[in-house]
Amino acid sequence: MPAWSDHFLELIMPEIQSLIAKAGADSIELSVWSDCGGMGMEMISMRDIQDTIRRITGFKVTLKLHCFCDKEEACRTFADANHKPLHMAKDIQSRNFVDGTYFCETHGEDHAFPEQTDVYVCCFPC
Numbered sequence: 001m002p003a004w005s006d007h008f009l010e011l012i013m014p015e016i017q018s019l020i021a022k023a024g025a026d027s028i029e030l031s032v033w034s035d036c037g038g039m040g041m042e043m044i045s046m047r048d049i050q051d052t053i054r055r056i057t058g059f060k061v062t063l064k065l066h067c068f069c070d071k072e073e074a075c076r077t078f079a080d081a082n083h084k085p086l087h088m089a090k091d092i093q094s095r096n097f098v099d100g101t102y103f104c105e106t107h108g109e110d111h112a113f114p115e116q117t118d119v120y121v122c123c124f125p126c
Contacts, residue, residue: 005045005052020059027060030118034079035092037070042121043083066114067102076105087111 009016019028034042043065050061068085069092070076076088087104094103101110 005048006056008049009052009056016053016057016059020057023059026058027062029062029064031064031066031114031116032119032121033067033114033117034065034085035069035120035122036124037068037079037121038072038075038123040065040068040075040079040083042119042123043079046119063119066117067104 032043032046034040043063046063050063053059053061065079065083065085067087067089068076068079068083069089070079071090071092073090076090079085080088086106087102088106089102090105091103095101096110099110100113102113103109104111
C-alpha cells in the first residue's frame, strides 16, 4: 500500500509543527465528532495519520471519538466495536441547537454539546 499518510503529513507539516508548539508537551488528545459516520473510515485513516506523526515527529496524537451518529444500526454496532465512541446517536436531526443538546442513544438522555470539537467529520448523508 502506498505511503499516503507520509505524503499527507508532508502537506500539513507546518500545521502539525504549530500544534506541537501549542501543546507544550509530547502528546495531545483530539476530540472527534462523526455524523453520518458509516463505518467510521475517518477514524481508520486518522489512525494511520497519528501513527505517521508519531513515527516522524515523536509527537503522540490520541483520538477520542466523542460522538458517532448514523441511522444504520450495523454502522453504529461496527463503530462501537472498533472506535469506542463516548456517545452514540442515530438521528442527526435530534439535536436542539437552541438548548445546545443532542440525544445520546448510549445513555438514553440528552447531553450538552461539548465545549470543543477538534475534528468534525460528516460523510454522505445517512
